[in-house]
Amino acid sequence: MRIADFALERYFARWEFAVDHLLCASDVEAWRIADLLELADDEARRLWAGLRLGYTESSGHPLLRAEIARLYDRIDPDDVLVFAGAEEAIFCLSNVLLGPGDHAVVTWPGYQSLFEVGRAAGAEVTLHELHEADGWALDVGRLIASLRPETRLVVVNAPHNPTGMLPTHAEWARLGDALADRGIHLFADEVYRFLELDESDRLVAGADLFERGVSLGVMSKSFAMAGLRIGWLASRDANLLARCAAFKDYTTICSSAPSEILALIGLRARDRVLGRSLRIVTDNLALLHDFFRRQAGRLVWVAPRGGSVAFPRLLGDASIDDLAKRLVEAEGVLLLPGSQFGHPGNHFRLGFGREDLPEALPRFEAFLDRGA
Numbered sequence: 001m002r003i004a005d006f007a008l009e010r011y012f013a014r015w016e017f018a019v020d021h022l023l024c025a026s027d028v029e030a031w032r033i034a035d036l037l038e039l040a041d042d043e044a045r046r047l048w049a050g051l052r053l054g055y056t057e058s059s060g061h062p063l064l065r066a067e068i069a070r071l072y073d074r075i076d077p078d079d080v081l082v083f084a085g086a087e088e089a090i091f092c093l094s095n096v097l098l099g100p101g102d103h104a105v106v107t108w109p110g111y112q113s114l115f116e117v118g119r120a121a122g123a124e125v126t127l128h129e130l131h132e133a134d135g136w137a138l139d140v141g142r143l144i145a146s147l148r149p150e151t152r153l154v155v156v157n158a159p160h161n162p163t164g165m166l167p168t169h170a171e172w173a174r175l176g177d178a179l180a181d182r183g184i185h186l187f188a189d190e191v192y193r194f195l196e197l198d199e200s201d202r203l204v205a206g207a208d209l210f211e212r213g214v215s216l217g218v219m220s221k222s223f224a225m226a227g228l229r230i231g232w233l234a235s236r237d238a239n240l241l242a243r244c245a246a247f248k249d250y251t252t253i254c255s256s257a258p259s260e261i262l263a264l265i266g267l268r269a270r271d272r273v274l275g276r277s278l279r280i281v282t283d284n285l286a287l288l289h290d291f292f293r294r295q296a297g298r299l300v301w302v303a304p305r306g307g308s309v310a311f312p313r314l315l316g317d318a319s320i321d322d323l324a325k326r327l328v329e330a331e332g333v334l335l336l337p338g339s340q341f342g343h344p345g346n347h348f349r350l351g352f353g354r355e356d357l358p359e360a361l362p363r364f365e366a367f368l369d370r371g372a
């Protein structure tokens with residue numbers, strides 16, 4: 001298999017652990033293991049204390065799958081398959097569903113593997129481009145018009161990285177109906193689910209929407225435990241999950257035993273876990289709203305509707321790539337220029353899931369105010 005470099009991941013490999021502040025991280029400030037263990041119920045505490053470090057069930061620990069299934073309305077534990085992060089699930093599903101002669105439509109700009117793996121598998125991929133002028137909204141009519149007889153998969157990430165886009169309930173239902181009618185799978189990348197700023201905006205999960213809907217979930221983002229590397233697929237399409245499970249035999253076979261138990265604890269305590277995450281992003285967003293008001297002559301943004309990232313734009317002639325380079329050198333604050341998404345505008349990704357944003361943002365602002 002030949003596959004293009006994952007630009008964003010190469011950028012993070014260079015910078016993530018070399019800077020003072022990641023003002024472009026896509027996750028939420030990670031839990032400390034000691035704090036997480038305090039949330040364990042008696043059963044999970046026993047599982048943790050007696051855990052053997054052997055191989056685990058390749059489809060995922062039964063209790064973990066049961067807990068994941070509770071996040072959905074129409075999903076049983078057998079409809080869940082656990083992976084090493086969302087990334088492995090994307091890799092397996094794209095390879096299983098797409099090959100030469102197949103076509104997929106994927107929201108863009110976006111997380112590169114969502115379209116790159118399908119391309120590497122030989123499929124033709126149409127990027128469904130979101131535009132700032134439309135408030136980054138998904139254009140369901142245009143998306144449906146881009147479907148072809150050979151379209152096998154539509155990939156929508158919502159809440160969306162990097163724009164914070166979230167479709168309306170009506171648009172989401174319209175898309176689900178159109179795909180169900182045509183027998184096309186929907187791959188709903190819901191790694192930022194539960195971080196909707198208005199809870200009533202939370203969409204019906206892809207796996208609940210129709211038989212061929214597939215939900216992608218992970219502990220990394222809303223659940224703030226990226227280091228567990230625990231993700232999952234949920235779907236009522238048993239045949240598809242069985243094919244993904246068979247493919248996984250060539251990637252990780254099974255998940256990390258300690259991570260499965262820690263994920264179980266996190267999911268059982270999800271009200272506490274998600275409450276903390278929402279508090280962090282809403283506190284940070286309040287600072288960002290003021291910041292963008294003050295910086296209106298230099299920056300514009302479409303305020304996100306969910307998730308922990310936004311995609312503002314630098315106004316004027318200066319290039320964001322150049323500014324980001326000078327900012328990290330001068331202040332140790334990292335931005336992610338849109339070029340890392342292959343996006344031609346002067347945009348950058350801003351992350352607001354980290355607890356150091358109240359320190360990082362003033363450094364960024366001081367840099368801007370110096371006219372640097």
Ligand SMILES: Cc1ncc(COP(=O)(O)O)c(C=O)c1O
Nearest residue numbers: 026085086087111157161218220
């Ligand atoms: C939209 C989206 N999908 C999937 C992933 C992969 O998640 P993980 O790194 O936890 O595997 C990410 C990570 O940034 C993401 O932003």
